[in-house]
Amino acid sequence: MTANNTVSDNAVQRILLPKRGEPFDVRMLYIIEAEQNRERLRWSDRTSLTVPAGEEVSFQTYFNAFPASYWRRWSQLDSIILALDIDGEANISIYRSKQDGQRISVANHLVSTGHHEFELALKNFEDGGWLWFDVTAESESTISQAAWCAPSAPGPQTMPDGSIIEPSEKRVAVGIPTFNRPTDAVAALQALAEDPVVDGIIDFVLMPDQGNQHPADEPGYDEAVAHFGERFREFRQGNLGGSGGYSRIMFEALENTDSPFILYMDDDIAIEPDSILRAVQAARYAASPIIVGGQMLNLQERSQLRTTGEQVNRGDFMWGAAPHAVYDHDFAKYPLSAIGDGQSHKDPNSYDSRALHRRVDVEYNGWWMCLFPRIVAETNGQPLPLFIKWDDTEYSLRAAANGFPTVTWPGAAIWHMAWADKDDAIDWQAYFHLRNRLIVAALYHDGDAKGITRSIFKSTLKHTMCMEYSTMAIQIEAMKDFLAGPDQL
Structure with missing residues (x-):
């Protein structure tokens, strides 16, 4: 297919490079660089990357991999197009993952100078999975204006x-x-x-x-x-x-x-x-x-x-x-490609990225x-x-x-x-934490309220043992104001 404005207008996620001068850990949110070619990759702006001959770069990263399972679940789309311009000759290797992080090869395309588009089905992403691509340069190659694009304009x-x-x-x-x-x-x-x-x-x-x-x-x-x-x-x-x-x-x-x-x-x-x-x-x-x-x-x-x-x-x-x-996941230590055996720790999410592939x-x-x-x-x-x-x-x-x-x-x-x-649960904001929690619970909580009252009692005991008396006084005011009704709002 040839370049056209429709594809550009339908870009749903551009492939971006980190800003110049970013530290290596932040760069890993955008590209995965081989140890030996970190200093050899070149980019002057955020949409154009030059890869030396024989080198490889992966876009299996937080900002550049495509969250296919979310698009499968929530969108109108049955497929997505990977579009890119290339100056040189390179192999474009496209992969997808399953919900457990297992990598599956989708396609390999040896491409030369020009505009290229590859349409990929979204049918295999019911519970999780991403799409991404790696670039292996046969000759020095510049990849630019890459994006994940919808095949057409959105419908009703x-x-x-x-x-x-x-x-x-x-x-x-x-x-x-x-x-x-x-x-x-x-x-x-x-x-x-x-x-x-x-x-x-x-x-x-x-x-x-x-x-x-x-x-x-x-x-x-x-x-x-x-x-x-x-x-x-x-x-x-x-x-x-x-x-x-x-x-x-x-x-x-x-x-x-x-x-x-x-x-x-x-x-x-x-x-x-x-x-x-x-x-x-x-x-x-x-x-x-x-x-x-x-x-x-x-x-x-x-x-x-x-x-x-x-x-x-x-x-x-x-x-x-x-x-x-998943909480507090460090992509510099565990990129999307970090898939462990699930046996070494009680919490596998703490040392690999398998859970990030689950929707x-x-x-x-x-x-x-x-x-x-x-x-x-x-x-x-x-x-x-x-x-x-x-x-x-x-x-x-x-x-x-x-x-x-x-x-x-x-x-x-x-x-x-x-x-x-940014712990604000024991200062003056403790009033709003509790009062507003009770207000929202009154609107949306169904069933027995014992879980809420037990939670408040447990919190009170903790504040008592820590001698956080001002927090307790604030929370008492919060409960009084909740019981007084909504007029004060």
Whole structure:
């Protein structure tokens, strides 16, 4: 097949190289380099890689392998196209994995200078599995503009009631609430502007400013805002917490834009910009409307994935791991290709990557990065006024009750400070942890509440033994305010 604009427009996941100067552990999120040719691979931009003759590079990586099982489960697609340009002669070896990580060869293509496309079926990915490709250079070869592409434009979607809605355009309003993090907020704006392809699908950037340290006073702000021009809208308001900031974004996006997608993003993060395009495309090609959540990478250990997905445990109504979820996985130590024998440790996930090949079905996604189709936002309405904590969980539970599931999408991710380094369960935020947990449980928990009360009692004993009396006092106030009813909200 020859190059054409249709394939380019239908790219759902571009093959990207790490930024120049990234340390080796971060580079392993993008490419797997043989020890002997680390210094010989060359790239001047993020979409073009030169491989010396006789050398090999693998794209079996977090950001460049294709999460085929998620596309099989949630999308309209029966196949995907690997498209790439090559200057030189190279062997393109395509592989897939099974849900247990076992590698299976799909095809080998000896290709020379030109544009090449390979269509691959998605029929073998019911419970898990990825697609990826390796490149072995016969002569010095440059691979460029590679992407996983849909064979056609998205079709209509089926609503929960069986009605049909027309496909949405590839446009998104990005909302970033900020509170006294002016440097981070400006860095987030700059990140949105750095990739022309991603910048091209952003309709609006909506930024509620709830603090007294304003991004507008920060160096770089004027240039970032000038880049977006009329697409940038700032809203100064009192501190209404994360839920108030995100609610303002939802209101403005629905009332004052026609963007078909609304993406929430924290201000204190770093982002791989293509994640925005990937989330939009996953939502556009979904068989029915879904919420698309981004995964969290550790900002302090940047090759580490925090979790692959979460749910609410119905016993004690607390956040927890979804079935088959993986926590704190370091791709620099255990890339997707690291498949052990399962015998050496009690927890095989701690030393290999087999569990990462299993599809994980979740109930909610944190709002560090989360995308909503407009129809979901219109049906669901505004987030609850919970100030902080549990607002993202409640919104997904509400959406699920309306027929809109949440999917945490591999390869769409931000870097954020890990929760282990951000313990807020014993300071003033303990009030919102408990009060809001009880509010959401009152809305969605079925059956005996003994698990919840036992959990609270156990927590009280722990705080007593640790002499954390202020935390106990805060939690007592939280329970009193919960019992007083919703009027105070």
